Amino acid sequence: MPLLEINGLRANVGDKEILKGLDLAVGAGEIHAVMGPNGSGKSTLAQVLAGNPAYEVTGGTVTYDGRDLLEMQPEERAQQGIFLAFQYPVEIPGVSNAYFLRAAYNEIRKAHGEDEVDPLEFADIMDEKLALVDMDPSMLNRSVNTGFSGGEKKRNEILQMAVLQPKLGILDETDSGLDIDALRIVADGVNTLKRPDNATIVVTHYQRLLNYIVPDFVHVLANGRILKSGGKDLALELEEKGYDWVTSGHVSMGAGA
């Protein structure tokens, strides 16, 4: 059974239907890339998987690790290994990055019946993770994402992912706005975290990222559905031909892996 299985997922924002019967299956150990035109519903899919209550699920099923994902609260999803790197990370003035990360780390440990770590132990864990994303330790004392540059916010998302070690990482355009060094760091982060029992969904507009993070599958999301799926070469083909080639003329091919 795949780690994540989405069948006929429909979701609204307000009165507007964004996801219109989306199917996708992601197996453990796999990396999936989701591409598609602006406004096609990629972030909506990511937010729905993370449990954002601003999006209303109106149909379909999502099974994660054998459980009904749609029944789970956002924090429970995170505790069970789902991590969303936001396309637009949220600024939280007044809460330090260090406090936030440790709170998240401990909440997840608690959920698994493990002991909480104290600030000193946590500092040791952070040293290693900061090095992984090449982030200055002073960022820990600043308020979460507050005043961070676009690239710093994205790096901070990867830092969180490195600390929380998800089973299913969903990266929503984490590569947008990154310089080439940062892109490599993000990719290294994903590749370092790759294990046979976890999986990653990478939402991106650029084939460039996929040179660093090599996907097992590439999907085209358009008009609220997965219209085409293929191997890593599909990204190259899209780069060359654009989305029109998929969205006009071609019949929906349904689910991927």
Added chain:
Amino acid sequence: MSTSVVVGSPVESYVAPFDELVGDASAPAWVQSMRRAAFDRFTALGFPTTKNEDWHFTSVAPIADSEFVLLAAKTGDIKRDELAAFSFATGQTAAWYTMVFVNGRFAPELSDCAKLPNGVKLWDLASAWTKAPDVVDRIGKITSYDLNAFTALNTAFMHDGAVVQIAKETEVDRPIHLLFITDANAAKGVMHPRNLIVLGRHAKATVIESYVSTSEAVYFTNAVTEVSVAEGATLRHYKMQREAARSFHVGTIEASQAKDSHYVSFSLATGAALSRTNVYTTLGGEGAGATLNGLYMLGDDQHCDHQTQIVHAQPNCFSRELYKGVLDGRSHGVFNGKVYVHPIAQKTDGKQTNNTLLLSDTAQIDTKPQLEIFADDVKCTHGATVGQIDRTALFYLESRGISRPLARRLLTYAFAADVLETLEVDEIRQSLETATLERFV
């Protein structure tokens, strides 16, 4: 001699205790006559109603309609180890100079003010008017009871409290803590603490004024603190109102500031069923500055009213004001910030901000900035916001595995963080940061 008032009026229950108090001739004659004049004024004014503009959003009927017993004698059974919970001590710092008042009366056996550095003097009020007549001479001259019934009532019954004098050029090495504590013996009682803080030229001190309780008793604290800050002096004055949940608290602080002085006030209010805190200051010399900050955190049916008043009476003075409120349950917060700029007070630089975070749909805030500016070359701004927990931020935290209650607490804390950061006493800032995180569980 007896005072006559309308039978059945709310002030009636204060008459007999007052006659008894002025019948005792232990206080000097000037105190006795000030008490009499103040009581007359109190009976003439009566308790304010919501028709009074200054009390528009706050009904004091629960106070006016109660018959409180004057806590004149020493009562209370507080042990030293019970003070730890209110002392802010962390064990790493030297003990603060502390004056403890139990149910309104000075408790020397619980206080730590025997050994004081040069230039620092502390008295209880009753001793001060014989031992330091030239200091207490200022009482009643900084604040006026003419339009404030509660200050008139306090003046009529003034009997105990703290008198703090810091000599010129003296920088006090640790905070001075005035700890007003009540226990179960205060039930149905009223006390009228009267304090005076006097800083000489270029003196520097931190005074904490705490109102706390070890009991759940219903009582009424009616406090007045007068403050005099001489030229070039700096006073940090933190008021911590953490009274018992069903109690009543009315407190007025009024400061008078000379040239180049700085008065830094912080008002915390988390306790009492009904509370009103007034913080008033007059910038009476060029180059003076006032920083008035505050944080109120309320729940259930609590009602908490703050009125501040900054009088810019001279040119080139600044004032900074940041009040924040966190309101849960059916609580009601009120903030009224008055700023007067006199015609000669050119180059006044004033800024006032009041932000409220509503944690429930039934909590309520009334915020009323009141700027009266009679000079033309001034910079005065004010702003008020009322908001709720940011849903996007809440989801962001939850998406990291943080449970909703903790996420809400973190965001509540984050809301209050900037005003807490202004607290310059580490022990207090840390203690309030923790209290903020734990207040709304």
